[in-house]
Amino acid sequence: MAGANELAKAYDPSAIEEKWAKYWVEQRLFDTPVPAAGDHAKAFTMLLPPPNVTGRLHMGHMLNQAEMDILTRWHRMSGERALWVPGTDHAGIATQMMVEKQLAAEGKTTRKELGREAFTDKVWTWKKQYGGAITEQMRRLGASVDWSREYFTMDDTLSPAVIEAFVRLHEQGLVYRGAYIVNWDPKLQTAVSDLEVESEERIGKLYHVRYPLADGSGSIVVATTRPETMLGDTAVAVNPTDERYIALVGKMLTLPLTGREIPIVADDWANPEFGTGAVKVTPAHDPNDFAIGQRHSLPSLSILDQTAKVDLPGSKYHGLDRFEAREQVVADLEAFGLLVAVKDHAMTVPVSQRSGSVIEPRLSDQWFIKIQPLADKAIEAVKEGHIKFTPEMYAKTYFEWMGNIHDWCISRQLWWGHRIPAWHCADCKGITVARTTPAVCSKCGSAEITQETDVLDTWFSSGLLPFTVFGWPPPDGQMTKDMAAFYPTDLLVTGFDILFFWVARMIMLSCHFMLDVPMADGTPRTLKDAVPFREVYIHALVRDANREKMSKTKGNVIDPIDIIKRFGTDAVRFTLASMASPGTDIAFSEARTEGYRAFANKIWNVARFIFMNIDRAKEAGIATKLCAPCLASEIWAEAPIETRWILARLSHTTNEVNQSLKDYRFDEAANAIYQFFWGEFCDWYLELAKVRLDFGGTSNAATELTLGALISVYEAALRLLSPFMPFITEEIWHALYAAVGMPSPAKSIALTRFPLGSEFRGDAVAVADMTMLQELIVSVRGLRKEMGVPEKEATPIVVFATDAPVATLASTNADMLAKMARVSGVTLAQTALSGNGTRSTPGFDVQVLYERVIDVPAERERLSKDLAKYEMGLQAAEKQLANEAFIGKAPAHIVDGLKKQATETKLLFDKTRAALDALNR
RNA sequence: GGGCGCAUAACUCAGCGGUAGAGUGCCACCUUCACACGGUGGAAGUCGCAGGUUCGAAUCCUGCUGCGCCCA
Numbered sequence: 001m002a003g004a005n006e007l008a009k010a011y012d013p014s015a016i017e018e019k020w021a022k023y024w025v026e027q028r029l030f031d032t033p034v035p036a037a038g039d040h041a042k043a044f045t046m047l048l049p050p051p052n053v054t055g056r057l058h059m060g061h062m063l064n065q066a067e068m069d070i071l072t073r074w075h076r077m078s079g080e081r082a083l084w085v086p087g088t089d090h091a092g093i094a095t096q097m098m099v100e101k102q103l104a105a106e107g108k109t110t111r112k113e114l115g116r117e118a119f120t121d122k123v124w125t126w127k128k129q130y131g132g133a134i135t136e137q138m139r140r141l142g143a144s145v146d147w148s149r150e151y152f153t154m155d156d157t158l159s160p161a162v163i164e165a166f167v168r169l170h171e172q173g174l175v176y177r178g179a180y181i182v183n184w185d186p187k188l189q190t191a192v193s194d195l196e197v198e199s200e201e202r203i204g205k206l207y208h209v210r211y212p213l214a215d216g217s218g219s220i221v222v223a224t225t226r227p228e229t230m231l232g233d234t235a236v237a238v239n240p241t242d243e244r245y246i247a248l249v250g251k252m253l254t255l256p257l258t259g260r261e262i263p264i265v266a267d268d269w270a271n272p273e274f275g276t277g278a279v280k281v282t283p284a285h286d287p288n289d290f291a292i293g294q295r296h297s298l299p300s301l302s303i304l305d306q307t308a309k310v311d312l313p314g315s316k317y318h319g320l321d322r323f324e325a326r327e328q329v330v331a332d333l334e335a336f337g338l339l340v341a342v343k344d345h346a347m348t349v350p351v352s353q354r355s356g357s358v359i360e361p362r363l364s365d366q367w368f369i370k371i372q373p374l375a376d377k378a379i380e381a382v383k384e385g386h387i388k389f390t391p392e393m394y395a396k397t398y399f400e401w402m403g404n405i406h407d408w409c410i411s412r413q414l415w416w417g418h419r420i421p422a423w424h425c426a427d428c429k430g431i432t433v434a435r436t437t438p439a440v441c442s443k444c445g446s447a448e449i450t451q452e453t454d455v456l457d458t459w460f461s462s463g464l465l466p467f468t469v470f471g472w473p474p475p476d477g478q479m480t481k482d483m484a485a486f487y488p489t490d491l492l493v494t495g496f497d498i499l500f501f502w503v504a505r506m507i508m509l510s511c512h513f514m515l516d517v518p519m520a521d522g523t524p525r526t527l528k529d530a531v532p533f534r535e536v537y538i539h540a541l542v543r544d545a546n547r548e549k550m551s552k553t554k555g556n557v558i559d560p561i562d563i564i565k566r567f568g569t570d571a572v573r574f575t576l577a578s579m580a581s582p583g584t585d586i587a588f589s590e591a592r593t594e595g596y597r598a599f600a601n602k603i604w605n606v607a608r609f610i611f612m613n614i615d616r617a618k619e620a621g622i623a624t625k626l627c628a629p630c631l632a633s634e635i636w637a638e639a640p641i642e643t644r645w646i647l648a649r650l651s652h653t654t655n656e657v658n659q660s661l662k663d664y665r666f667d668e669a670a671n672a673i674y675q676f677f678w679g680e681f682c683d684w685y686l687e688l689a690k691v692r693l694d695f696g697g698t699s700n701a702a703t704e705l706t707l708g709a710l711i712s713v714y715e716a717a718l719r720l721l722s723p724f725m726p727f728i729t730e731e732i733w734h735a736l737y738a739a740v741g742m743p744s745p746a747k748s749i750a751l752t753r754f755p756l757g758s759e760f761r762g763d764a765v766a767v768a769d770m771t772m773l774q775e776l777i778v779s780v781r782g783l784r785k786e787m788g789v790p791e792k793e794a795t796p797i798v799v800f801a802t803d804a805p806v807a808t809l810a811s812t813n814a815d816m817l818a819k820m821a822r823v824s825g826v827t828l829a830q831t832a833l834s835g836n837g838t839r840s841t842p843g844f845d846v847q848v849l850y851e852r853v854i855d856v857p858a859e860r861e862r863l864s865k866d867l868a869k870y871e872m873g874l875q876a877a878e879k880q881l882a883n884e885a886f887i888g889k890a891p892a893h894i895v896d897g898l899k900k901q902a903t904e905t906k907l908l909f910d911k912t913r914a915a916l917d918a919l920n921r
Numbered sequence: 922g923g924g925c926g927c928a929u930a931a932c933u934c935a936g937c938g939g940u941a942g943a944g945u946g947c948c949a950c951c952u953u954c955a956c957a958c959g960g961u962g963g964a965a966g967u968c969g970c971a972g973g974u975u976c977g978a979a980u981c982c983u984g985c986u987g988c989g990c991c992c993a
Contacts, residue, residue, distance in 0.1 A: 010958065199993085348993090393925070397991070400924065404992080496991090541990090578944080581935065584926085585989085589933055591945045598958040609955035667935070671943070686955080778962090785962045791951050873940070886976040894939055894977090901940065 007611065011604035013568025016731045021139050029748050030076075030144040032083040034481040044075035044082045045489040047466060047533075048145060049502065050153065052091035053127055054098045057137040059542035059588060060495055062560040066573045067539060067580060067666060068493045069143050073723035074661050076144070077754035083486055084144065085469055087151035088131060092417040092458040093188060093354045099123045099416075116415050116453075123416050127152075137561060142569060142726045144750060151469055153461045154418070161468040162418045162461045163435060165513060170422075170433045174370045175410075177422075177431065179300075181283075181290040182409050184362035185352040186308035186322075190413035191366050192352060193457060194406060197359050199348040206345035207330065208276060210338045211236060214252040214261050220245065221340050223275020225347055226285075227333065228325040230255065231312060232303035233262055235281040237292055240266035242277050256338050257329065258315075265296045284363040300363050306413075308360045322360065367411035367420060367454065374508035375405045377527065381511050386528045388535045390664050391582045394496060401500055408505075410457045417455030425449050463505035466532035467514055484520035492533040495541060506532045537664050540585045542576075558588060570725035571597040577724055578670040600728050602678055603721070606686065607732045610711060613693060614739045617707055620695040624740045625708040626715055631760045636709070640702070641773070641813070642688040643709045644766035649680050650713055655757035657720060673721055681717060684774070684820075685710075691819045711740065716760070722749045769809055772843055773817075776810060779839045780821040783848040786859065787837055794824035800833045801844040810844075834914040842904035845911065863916045870909040877902040 008015070024030065035041065046068055051061060068084060076082035099122055100111050111119050135150070151158060169175045182191040207227045212219040222236055233255055238245035249266045269292055270279045283293030283300040293300055305311040308322045317325050333339040350359035379402050381387050382395055389395040411420060423432045423441070430443030431452075441449050464472075470487050471480030488510075494503060510532035519525050542558075563572050567590075574596040579586045617624050636644055653676040660669035692706040715736055722729035726749075733749040746752050780797055789795055797817070799810045807828045810817070817823035833845035836859075840846075877898055880886050887895060 007955095009956075011956090397925070401992075499991095579934070584934080587933060589945080592933065594958075595944055598956090601958045602956065605956035605959085607955080612955070671935080675943085682956090683960090687960095782962065785950075788950095791961080792953075876940075880977075883976060889976050890939075897939080905940095 007604070007608045009605075009608075011568075011601045011728065013570065013600065013727065014565065017142075017564075017569050017727045018140070020727050020730050021142055024142065024144065024748065024750070025139055025147060027747060028148065029750065030072075030084070030146055031148045032081060032146045035081060035485050039081075041079065041081045043486055043490070044072070044080040045486045046072065046084045046491050046493065047469065047489055048084060048086045048143075049492075049494050049498065050087045050089040050151075050462060050465070051134050052094050053088040053131045053134070053152065054091055054094050055134045057134055057141075057560050059558050059560055061134075061138075062141060062572065063539060063542050063576045063580065063586065064493060064495065065138060065141055065143050066576045067537070067664075069141070069726075070573075070577060070666060070723045071491070071493070071661065071664075072144050073726065073750055074754055076750065077719070077723070077752060079753065081485075082144075083146055083149075085149050085151070086135065086138065086143070086145035086147065087153070087465070087469070088135065089458060089462055090127075090152065090154045090417065092412055092414050092455060093190070093192075095123060095127070096414050096416040097188070097354070099126050102126065111415070119415055140561065140564070140569070141573075144726075149469070151465075153458070153465070157471075158461065158465075158468050159418055161464060161472055162456065163421045164473050165464050165468075165509070166418075166456065166460075167421060167433055167435050168513070169369060174373065175367060175433075176370060177365060177367050179363055179365050180368070180409075181285075181287045181361050181363055182366050183350065183352075184306070184308075184360045184364065185355055185357055186306065186360050187355040187357040188352070188414075189306050191362075191364065191409055191411060192354070192359070193409050193459075196353045197350045198353050200351045202347060202349045204345050204347045204349070206275060206343045207333075208340040208342070209256070209280075209333055210340050211253045211256060211280075213248070214254045220248060220253065220264065220278050221276045222278045222280045224280050225345060226282075226326070228310070228317075228322055228329045229282040229285045229303070230280055230329065231258060231310065231315070231317060231325075232282045232284050232301040233260075233280045234283060234293065234298040234301055235262050235265050235296065236278055237265050237267040237270040237281050238278050239268060239270040239272045242270070242272045244272075245278060256336060257332055263296075263298075265292070265298075267292050267295060285361055287361050290361075290363070302363050304360060304362065306362075306364075366409050367422075369408040369410055371405050371407050371508070374512050375402050377511040377515070378402060378504065378507040381507060381527055381531050384527065386531045387507065387533065390535065390537045394499065394536070394538050397496075397499065398504065402504060408457075410460050411452075411454040412457055413453070414455050417458060418461055420452040420454050420456060422452040423449040424452065459501050459505055462502055463509045464513070466506055466510050467517075472513070472517070479517065479520060483517070487514070488529060488531050489533045490535065492536045494536070494538060496538045497541070499538065503536060539580060540582075542586045542588050563590075563593065567593045567597045568600060568727070570600050570727050573726075574599065574670055574674075574724050577666040578674070580666040582664070599674060599678065600725065602682060603718075603725075603728055603732070606682060606714060607735065609686065610714060610736070611739050613707060614711070616693075616695045617703070620700075622695065622700055622704050622707070624711065625704075626711045626737065626740045626742060627708065628712055628715055629759070630708075631712055631716060632758065633761065636761050636763075639705055639709065640688075640692060641766050641769055642685055642816070643706060644761070644763040645770035646681065646685040646709070646713055647761045648763045648767050649676060650716060650755075651757045651760035651762050654716075654720060654755045654760065658754075658756065661723075670724060673717075673724065677717055677721070681713065685713070687820060688816060691815050711736065716755050719749060719752055720755050723754075726750060769805075772806055773809060773813055775841055776844065776846060777817060777820045779841065779846050780817070780823060780848060783837055783839050783846070784822065784850075786862070787848060787850050789822075789848070789850050791822075794818065794822045796825040796827065796849045797823050798827045798829050798833060798847040798849065799844055800829035800831065800846075803843060806844050832911070834911055835918040838911075838915060840908055840911040842907060860916065860919055863912055863919065867909065867912045867916060870905050870912060874902065874905045874909055877905060 049064065072082050072084045103109055183194065183197045185192050204225050206223055206225055208221050208223050209227060210219045210221050220236060236253055238249065248264050251264050252261045253264060255262050269288055270277065281289045281292050281298065283290045283298055284302040285304065303310055303312055304322060310317040310320045310325045312318050317328060320328060330339065352359055379399065382398060421434060423438055425441035425444060425446050426448035427446035428441060428444035430441055432438050432442040432449060440447050466489055467487060470482040472483065474480055492503065511527060511530045514530040515525055517525055519529060571593050575593040614624050631647060636647060653672050656672040657669045660672065689706050689710050692702050694703050718729045718733050730749050734744050737744045784795065799807060801807045811826050811828060814826050817826060833847045837850060838845060838847040881898060881902060
């Protein structure tokens, strides 16, 4: 793209975006090498929350990545050593399920038929073939990540680190194995963590069942929602304060259907208000019952196997599914006359997030992390301010959760993942935990050892990422250069849905492990520098236009790639940025995106306009200069008012953008740029530049100066915009330099400097004068519309102003008024104006001279409306000014402001009154 | 049950103690040689309800109503 004629009239993002996305990656523009010795540029480091390797890009990713990319590009352009590390997560359950499904679709082999090794080979094959899909999509978004550092959580470098972390925790006594109640997913046949369980409201039944006393002296009725588990009951609990049952505590009951004898115990957990007040205790199949069992030393009887079928060989219920068993048990109880009542009951059922099956609390051997010591440090890190949350509110949520944290079950009965480095001894039943495969049992020396089959929770490995990606543990005991240069990372940008899954775990694990790693200079590390990141920015959830959460089942998922194809990546990025205000979710609106596509088109057409004028200048032999550093220079002091004004406005906008980005206010930053570019640069500056640009040859100096300002301000605006809209700005920026015959100063606009407000000349006088002229122009335009002056017809105006400079401004800028408001001539009046075709502001009166009769009723209505408005305003102001308390207590500038406002309103009121009278005459 | 958040123009959202704002949409006019994905002008809100604090409340506090989320 070189000349205006070669540019398409409308911007077509698809024509350029893929080209630049590819260019950025191939040129390795965003690779961040380890700093050379003596290079002390400030680092800005972020980790991409690794998407699941099986994932497809969704709007949440796009928001997350758009925000991270804006920040990375901004920091990079601000001269920092910006590093954004990408990667993908092996996503244990999700990936294993996906490949199993694929196997099922292909033929008959199941995972189990294949065997562990062959299956994991299959998964690796799958990963190699399809695992890059999501990162391909990221490239399309223009994410300026360092691809040279891309990781996968099961890489050869990361896996040993995971093993090392596990072994160390074990050595420190923070890993234990034991039989505990876990959330068991009978479909996936693995334990899952508390976080992977969701609650669902369901209507079930509450069964009242009579348990007879063993001595035949009576009975007790228990209430339960899960009668089938009575096969595993080992007690009945009643509340110690419950007078109905107090006498029965200690007595034995005969458990129906099995004939086993079980005790009645007193325990606070039994709620006298609920059901009958007596509760059956099944320690092996309910977490609360498990706790009761521990308190009363009750045996735990597992009656369900890993597929949730009854596992009681010899019993008539053996082999029945848990729900079938329930029906059978209920039927049998009824037959024995022991079923007292059945009531409908609303209850919450635990459901597996991954498979959707009802979770079966199950007693099994699992590996746990003793979490409290880690949580304590993690709480301290945030309390002490070493980690800052934005919005701050999330710190509360974080403390709430961390304060009630439970030990973390980290073993998963899966094949895809980091296999736990523990070996079971067949002889002594001892466990050997080791970094490398041991030859013999460390306890008894037996060679009959086999490795633990469980793998680690995926979140365990991703929780280690902030330090493992930078080379922990150091291979030779020396801290890696990456670690020295980039840890701790500066910021984590993420959705709050993984606040506990990932964010909290990273904080816990990083604080724990990094505290042991000395600083680069050898001094001990404190918690302040052990943290994984210094700040966490939590963004909103992207919903559909109706505020509904996007989900596959609802079919309301918006595919970012689809939207990008329709509107362009830049427009979508800008939409997300402009809607990303903190605290509220984003209801993604296409209408908004359409608006920003129009914005991109506007930017494009300014380029066409500028190129056209550069061509004209070339033909006329006028120099075209692009000089970014000159924009602060005093050479502009003599420039026409609009040029001095636009520089000041650019300066102001730049400051706003920098400040907003610092505060993570993407919305404010985006709106400031939008408003400046369209509302000021295009609507005013460009139009006024047309007045100055004259290639006829008489006023070359003004033309040269204006064209230079136009090009240079536009170039600065492109840099300002480039973190938000990297594609279109890249395209135009290169073309702009080509057009003025200069080599691009960098390989990419992304490698140039982000503007600073001080780089543009401020001029308060120009801003005040220009504001006044704008008011005058808008007034005249309004009057002309009201009076029905045809668009093309120019009219003379009369201006009255008590303030002399205003009158001078109007007459000396007649050319501006002619262009912007079709004014054919300016006359200055010596007295206030009123009557037909007049409009008044606090600064001036203006009258449009036009012979056409005005629409009297319409004008009367408008004036009456204004009059009423001024009257109300005036009354309110006068009332307040009469209030002594206000005068006494309000700050002076407020009081003065109100007085000034009252005076102005009074003036306008009088003028409007006079105009109305004149009309009625 | 515990905790957190949100209610502002038709829609989507800013503002969070000093006279109500933006984008989209709507109405009218304009094919002016960058752009009709455009230009110009305009209409549109007792800031969920009720109290309180304050000279002054959309903004702070309390309660209520209605939504939403998180944890039990």
